[in-house]
Amino acid sequence: xxxxxxxxxxxxxxxxxxxxxxxxxxxxxxxxxxxxxxxxxxxxxxxxxxxxxxxxxxxxxxxxxxxxxxxxxxxxxxxxx
Amino acid sequence: xxxxxxxxxxxxxxxxxxxxxxxxxxxxxxxxxxxxxxxxxxxxxxxxxxxxxxxxxxxxxxxxxxxxxxxxxxxxxxxxx
Amino acid sequence: xxxxxxxxxxxxxxxxxxxxxxxxxxxxxxxxxxxxxxxxxxxxxxxxxxxxxxxxxxxxxxxxxxxxxxxxxxxxxxxxxxxxxxxxxxxxxxxxxxxxxxxxxxxxxxxxxxxxxxxxxxxxxxxxxxxxxxxxxxxxxxxxxxxxxxxxxxxx
Amino acid sequence: xxxxxxxxxxxxxxxxxxxxxxxxxxxxxxxxxxxxxxxxxxxxxxxxxxxxxxxxxxxxxxxxxxxxxxxxxxxxxxxxxxxxxxxxxxxxxxxxxxxxxxxxxxxxxxxxxxxxxxxxxxxxxxxxxxxxxxxxxxxxxxxxxxxxxxxxxxxx
Numbered sequence: 001x002x003x004x005x006x007x008x009x010x011x012x013x014x015x016x017x018x019x020x021x022x023x024x025x026x027x028x029x030x031x032x033x034x035x036x037x038x039x040x041x042x043x044x045x046x047x048x049x050x051x052x053x054x055x056x057x058x059x060x061x062x063x064x065x066x067x068x069x070x071x072x073x074x075x076x077x078x079x080x081x
Numbered sequence: 082x083x084x085x086x087x088x089x090x091x092x093x094x095x096x097x098x099x100x101x102x103x104x105x106x107x108x109x110x111x112x113x114x115x116x117x118x119x120x121x122x123x124x125x126x127x128x129x130x131x132x133x134x135x136x137x138x139x140x141x142x143x144x145x146x147x148x149x150x151x152x153x154x155x156x157x158x159x160x161x162x
Numbered sequence: 163x164x165x166x167x168x169x170x171x172x173x174x175x176x177x178x179x180x181x182x183x184x185x186x187x188x189x190x191x192x193x194x195x196x197x198x199x200x201x202x203x204x205x206x207x208x209x210x211x212x213x214x215x216x217x218x219x220x221x222x223x224x225x226x227x228x229x230x231x232x233x234x235x236x237x238x239x240x241x242x243x244x245x246x247x248x249x250x251x252x253x254x255x256x257x258x259x260x261x262x263x264x265x266x267x268x269x270x271x272x273x274x275x276x277x278x279x280x281x282x283x284x285x286x287x288x289x290x291x292x293x294x295x296x297x298x299x300x301x302x303x304x305x306x307x308x309x310x311x312x313x314x315x316x317x318x
Numbered sequence: 319x320x321x322x323x324x325x326x327x328x329x330x331x332x333x334x335x336x337x338x339x340x341x342x343x344x345x346x347x348x349x350x351x352x353x354x355x356x357x358x359x360x361x362x363x364x365x366x367x368x369x370x371x372x373x374x375x376x377x378x379x380x381x382x383x384x385x386x387x388x389x390x391x392x393x394x395x396x397x398x399x400x401x402x403x404x405x406x407x408x409x410x411x412x413x414x415x416x417x418x419x420x421x422x423x424x425x426x427x428x429x430x431x432x433x434x435x436x437x438x439x440x441x442x443x444x445x446x447x448x449x450x451x452x453x454x455x456x457x458x459x460x461x462x463x464x465x466x467x468x469x470x471x472x473x474x
Binding site for chain 3: 010012013014054057058059073075076077078079080081
């Protein structure tokens with residue numbers, strides 16, 4: 001029996017509009033990559049090519065494996081400044 | 082018989098120190114280049130390699146011929162900013 | 163170093179003077195200060211822009227801005243750096259971002275401020291949503307997002 | 319455009335704000351402002367510097383500064399430019415020069431301010447005489463006079 005992992009998910013900008021929410025707290029029972037988590041969250045959609053992913057405030061690639069307590073964020077390319 | 086030409090001469094920075102004066106008004110009786118004028122003003126010294134010359138507020142080369150009423154300036158390389 | 167996210171209109175020059183009062187104002191080792199100010203225009207590509215919402219990722223944004231300024235401090239041996247970035251609802255002519263670098267020589271100050279701006283545009287998690295005569299749209303980055311101001315030619 | 323030679327200590331940021339009040343402050347076509355400030359250091363190469371005299375060529379200096387800014391306005395399509403340059407007797411930390419460029423996009427503002435500074439250093443008739451722990455000396459330009467801050471290694 002697996003220990004549940006707590007994951008905090010955030011969305012920004014157009015991804016937030018798409019998801020219809022700012023954030024979500026999840027308990028997952030097996031280790032997932034950030035890509036696999038996105039599929040679980042979206043009725044199995046692929047991660048759009050230009051969506052960026054950060055875990056604990058650092059950019060990661062789509063194979064990055066989540067750990068208990070991680071904060072993962074999905075957002076479009078940045079346009080500040 | 083030549084008409085006299087009035088020439089106003091200015092010196093700046095280390096050239097001013099060398100010449101011991103800020104400016105000088107001259108009447109010359111034949112057309113001179115700025116180089117020839119320098120020789121007349123300095124007991125026949127050549128113009129030092131790094132001395133810049135301006136006539137009426139524009140840089141000129143050493144063969145530039147003076148005209149009546151011109152203001153000629155001799156100075157070292159600029160170091161502003 | 164100063165990194166600040168502000169959610170109301172700010173006075174960039176006053177912010178600079180206030181920060182320098184701490185220490186930099188009278189630092190005789192500084193020969194060069196390079197400052198960049200980005201302000202909101204009332205147009206972008208083909209449209210008039212009447213307002214803008216600037217979203218950011220609290221926590222991650224500050225972390226990246228700090229990293230960017232620290233990288234410039236090391237690379238160009240600058241004495242200090244500052245970034246103040248606006249978020250929230252903006253109107254045309256509002257300051258968006260001010261970046262400043264202080265150094266002994268001008269090359270380093272110029273290059274540091276430029277690098278900080280380019281890295282900020284490429285990495286710092288901010289997103290602009292414009293209110294235009296054609297409706298709201300998220301601003302899309304340019305191809306490299308490091309060559310020119312953000313521009314876009316279609317709504318998203 | 320503003321070109322000014324001042325013979326007393328000036329406040330660069332206040333000068334900028336005062337100038338912008340005319341018109342630029344609320345110009346929604348401006349997206350980018352690039353500002354460079356040169357200040358007097360208390361050292362140069364191998365020596366402590368306690369004071370400086372800045373001489374210029376009244377008339378020719380203003381003409382060259384105007385030409386330099388006009389060239390940048392045309393080359394980079396900047397909306398406006400400003401140069402204020404100090405002359406007379408200076409102390410360490412005194413502002414020497416402020417250059418500003420305003421444009422739609424940041425590339426143009428950055429490049430214009432940089433070009434104006436390099437041209438000013440190469441062409442505008444100003445001369446610095448430093449008072450150092452080893453006596454007075456006229457500052458010599460660097461080889462190209464366009465690559466780095468003025469430095470020198472011998473008295474003149």
